[in-house]
Structures are given as C-alpha cells and as structure tokens.
Amino acid sequence: MGLSTLARALSVPYPIVLVLGRNRFAAQAGSIEDDGYEDQTLAYQQTLQHLLGAQREALLRRAAATTTRRIG
Numbered sequence: 001m002g003l004s005t006l007a008r009a010l011s012v013p014y015p016i017v018l019v020l021g022r023n024r025f026a027a028q029a030g031s032i033e034d035d036g037y038e039d040q041t042l043a044y045q046q047t048l049q050h051l052l053g054a055q056r057e058a059l060l061r062r063a064a065a066t067t068t069r070r071i072g
Contacts, residue, residue, distance in 0.1 A: 010048065020044075
C-alpha cells in the first residue's frame with residue numbers, strides 16, 4: 001500500500017504523512033536528530049488503533065441492533 005493510499009484510508013492529509021514519514025526515516029538513518037519522532041509515531045499509532053477499535057465496536061453494536069430489530 002502506498003503512502004497516498006494509506007493517507008486516504010486513514011483520512012490523514014497526504015502532506016502530513018509525508019512530513020512525518022520523512023522525519024522519522026531521516027532520524028532512523030541518523031541524518032537528523034531524533035526529536036521524539038519515534039515516540040510521536042508510536043503515540044499516533046496507538047491513538048489511531050484505539051480510535052479504529054472504538055469505531056469498529058460502535059459499528060458492530062449498530063449492526064447487531066439493526067439485525068435484532070429486523071428479526072424481532
């Protein structure tokens with residue numbers, strides 16, 4: 001999956017994905033000082049996972065309620 005596809009899937013503006021990715025990879029390569037890019041990336045990933053998990057749970061509850069109303 002390319003960065004632009006990932007950005008669209010996550011509803012994150014593509015330029016933000018580019019800057020975050022570029023800074024993170026440059027820090028990993030030692031080209032720039034790591035000003036917390038790894039920590040920021042981990043925090044972002046954890047927040048996004050939490051958000052997507054909550055979204056999934058809400059959708060499943062909604063689907064279950066809709067199915068129950070149709071059956072009952």
